[in-house]
Amino acid sequence: MKLRPSVGLDDLRKYKVVVYPHPAILAEETIMLLNEYVQGGGKVVSGARTGYKDETGRCRMVPFPGYAAELCGIHLEDFTRIVGTVKPALVRMVGEAVGLEKAVAEGRQADLLSVNRTSVYRPMSEKQTSAENIQIMHRIDEIYMKHPYYGYRWMTTTLREQGFDVNLKRVRRLMRLMGLEAIYPKPNLSKRLHARYCRPYLYLLRGLTIDRPNQVWGIDITYLRMGKGFMYLFNIIDWYSRKVIDYELSNTLEKGFVLKCLRRAFRSCRPEIMNSDQGSHFTNADYLELLEKENIKVSMDGKGRATDNSRTESDISDR
Incomplete structure (x- = not known):
């Protein structure tokens, strides 16, 4: 039946x-x-x-x-991966609790949960940056802010002069971890004009009188030094009122947190012009398509014009 x-x-x-x-x-x-x-x-x-x-x-x-x-x-009662000090699952049968570690051998537990036996017998160790490396990274950050043209060789020399016992490989690894590299003219600068990049837009604010809210918004990304590593802050500022429209924090530089913050800000109001630098977050197709969909004009700092977005950058540093 x-x-x-x-x-x-x-x-x-x-x-x-x-x-x-x-x-x-x-x-x-x-x-x-x-x-x-x-x-x-x-x-x-x-x-x-x-x-x-x-x-x-x-x-x-x-x-x-x-x-x-x-x-x-x-x-x-619960089910979880049985690793290290994690409390094993409990199964209650007819009102009686039985610990799996007593009723079933570890090898059998691994088979039942489709877990590699090695991960059960050998607890996973979480890798953390040492306090010494954190101290060195903080010092690298301070030196880089004053001398952004320093590569890992000059950085190593400077750190040794200040009493740090470091070698080239260690400094290079920490600078890569921090996402820092020397700023200098590089070949093939037209790479941003290839198909996977979008052509930068003109700077629309030269000579423009900004006399009302939501006429111009400025956006920028800065990084914040934390106790263990860095966070990245995306900020939207109204150029007329200097009001912070919205912001978003992220522990990575993926473009997703920028688009998320912009979409959230557009729910309440929209600017006529959006000004930014020529960073990859603001020249990618997803960002430009979002502004085009909202009928917002795109303005970008000119090449070599560090002061074009000074209002946004100064507001971030002041706060």
């Missing part, structure tokens, strides 16, 4: 035992029917994956075995 929607409780009562192997997909109506059958004295034998999927084939977002927990008499 198959448990079709037409099968009722009277049909099941004809049998003392119902064997239902591997009913992974169980509708709530079927579970209620089986519960009534069991409460009436019947017995149900089912597989290990009973009821963990709904009618659409998706896993239920409830503790395993889902709505069949009362029917099976099993309730899984």
